[in-house]
Amino acid sequence: MTRSRPAELHSDLRRRIVDGRIAPGEKLPSESALIETWGLGRSAVREVLARLQAEGLVHTRRGAGSFALTPPPEPTASLPAVRTLEDRLALLEYRIALESESAALAAARISGPELAVLADAVVLCEASAGNPAEAVGHDFAFHRGIAAATGNAFLLDAVDKLGAVMIAMPRARLETAAGSGAGAEHRAVLDALRDGDPAGAAAAMRTHLTASRRRLRREAGHTPR
Incomplete structure (x- = not known):
């Protein structure tokens, strides 16, 4: 064909x-x-x-x-398929555990150029409301950039294995104005990274991903937990 x-x-x-x-x-x-x-x-x-x-x-x-960019490594192990709402909620639980600690490490190690890349990703993600393909790409770039800034190859590999499928993009999020919702959450993480605040970065990332989980359940008609 x-x-x-x-x-x-x-x-x-x-x-x-x-x-x-x-x-x-x-x-x-x-x-x-x-x-x-x-x-x-x-x-x-x-x-x-x-x-x-x-x-x-x-x-x-x-x-x-x-x-x-430097090409991410090819996956070396299979991952569970993400097909159902419960799969995606479980994935977000995994991300909360993984990315909260990644944000803390990144806050202590991140460089100026890495901060600039993350700042660009935040701006571009907000500007892409209404264009799912672009929004997912910029959102993933933000989270992958944090993993890269840890300097820990295992944490970066974990995010690379997940790929862009890890990004939940509820319809309501695409309709959210820049500077609120997920956009404000990204900026809170970025601010903590810029301040070199590991505890604040971990808390901001946990808040962001917990809110993502709540938005996903709400859009699916489930009562947020």
Whole structure:
């Protein structure tokens, strides 16, 4: 079966990043160049870049373009499938345990450039309300960036194994204005990281993921716990 042009573009860029032909930190071709080369519309190109970002392969900075990241490791062990509401709630419980401690470690170890990447991800996530593909990509980039800032390869590997599937995106969240809801929660985590406050970062992350769990249950018609 013939693949679509967007699928071919995604496969081409992904292969070049994983193979190192586009090196970590190197800028990808511009949206305009990709549109001209591949004969695609701007929205199709942006969807491809958002998918690559969700896979942890690129980081997009507004006004600067998209840059290749070090490819995340391939999974070495299978993970339980996430299919039902109960699966996703269980996943959030796991994330609370994993990411609260990651946030505490990151607060003690994070560098200036890593903080800048996280700040960009927060802004872009808020700006992507109404575009699920972009929002998921930026949200995952934020959480993966925190794991990377711990300097602990095992914590980063755990997040990479989960991938963007770990991000819950209830419809109500996409309709939330920037600066409130999940956006405000992300900023609280970022503020604690910027202040070098491990206890505050852990508490802010726990608050964020507990609220995510509550929003997910509410949208599914369950009484929040």
